[in-house]
Amino acid sequence: MAKDIENPCVSLCQLNSELCVSCGRTREEIRKWRGMKRPEKMATVQRAAARVKALLKKSAKRGCGA
Structure with missing residues (x-):
């Protein structure tokens, strides 16, 4: 495993x-x-990924007229 966490x-x-x-x-x-x-x-990257996923899900719902 790499020592540094990618930004x-x-x-x-x-x-x-x-x-x-x-x-x-x-x-x-x-x-x-x-x-x-x-x-x-590591924790920040995990939280950020979850936020992006939630934002994408939210925008997909808006795009479908929901």
Whole structure:
């Protein structure tokens, strides 16, 4: 397993209030990323992925007229 956790940033920063809708991280998580230890980064990546999945699901529902 790689020692470093890859940054989830996709270089399409689109902050919607406190959340980047591109990578799923909060402003605070983005700000603290470089100083986070490996376990914190792993947890952040997991939370961000779940947020992006929820955002995609929500936008898919809106696109279907729901």
